Amino acid sequence: MSSTEMLxxxxxxxxxxxxxxxxxxxxxxxxxxxxxxxxxxxxxxxASLAGFLVFIAALGGVFVWAKKARGHAALEDEMTxxxxxxxxxxxxxxxLIAATALFAAGQFIAFPGAEAARAVMMxxxxxxxxxxxxxxxxx
Amino acid sequence: MSADGRRLGNxxxxxxxxLGLTQGQLADAVSVSRRxxxxxxxxxxIPSTELALRMAEALGVPVEELFxxxxxxxxxxxxxxx
Numbered sequence: 001m002s003s004t005e006m007l008x009x010x011x012x013x014x015x016x017x018x019x020x021x022x023x024x025x026x027x028x029x030x031x032x033x034x035x036x037x038x039x040x041x042x043x044x045x046x047a048s049l050a051g052f053l054v055f056i057a058a059l060g061g062v063f064v065w066a067k068k069a070r071g072h073a074a075l076e077d078e079m080t081x082x083x084x085x086x087x088x089x090x091x092x093x094x095x096l097i098a099a100t101a102l103f104a105a106g107q108f109i110a111f112p113g114a115e116a117a118r119a120v121m122m123x124x125x126x127x128x129x130x131x132x133x134x135x136x137x138x139x
Numbered sequence: 140m141s142a143d144g145r146r147l148g149n150x151x152x153x154x155x156x157x158l159g160l161t162q163g164q165l166a167d168a169v170s171v172s173r174r175x176x177x178x179x180x181x182x183x184x185i186p187s188t189e190l191a192l193r194m195a196e197a198l199g200v201p202v203e204e205l206f207x208x209x210x211x212x213x214x215x216x217x218x219x220x221x
Binding site for chain 2: 002004005008073074075077078079080082136138
């Protein structure tokens with residue numbers, strides 16, 4: 001495997017880690033905010049902290065990766081740009097679907113505005129990261 | 140696939156094999172990833188005009204020899220076509 005391919009593979013895994021860490025962090029925070037009385041708070045706090053640390057570590061990894069990736073034009077070729085665009089489009093649809101689902105659910109249960117915004121933001125961050133990683137994994 | 144139902148085909152693999160190049164070597168020659176060459180070769184990704192020209196140049200053939208429009212899906216001709 002060439003160094004460019006190794007760097008591409010590393011980027012893919014860093015993005016998956018960042019997405020999963022962010023999802024765990026935000027999901028635990030969301031559950032804590034919505035159902036504090038019905039859930040084991042310490043376990044959720046630990047899971048939330050773990051998700052946050054994974055997210056931060058993955059972001060740090062991306063920073064280090066970006067330094068190593070300088071000079072590798074193939075890592076930013078037209079297919080990568082195409083995949084990034086497709087990932088942003090997927091993120092748009094993810095946010096739209098999340099907002100629609102929350103709007104529909106809001107007819108039956110009350111959601112605080114901040115938590116609804118958090119759920120839409122989760123979709124907007126996690127969906128493009130995972131979609132990009134998935135597209136980059138093909139071929 | 141194009142608007143008139145024709146698929147973009149290519150002879151990348153044949154010309155690459157003719158020169159004894161691997162996907163990775165062709166990728167290096169045109170500054171893209173091996174994955175991109177593989178996706179173009181398998182008609183999964185349609186390259187830009189610039190990349191098509193760079194690939195044709197690297198393989199030493201005219202671009203229309205490398206890329207072509209296949210027949211229409213279902214094989215019917217449009218009305219008025221020769």
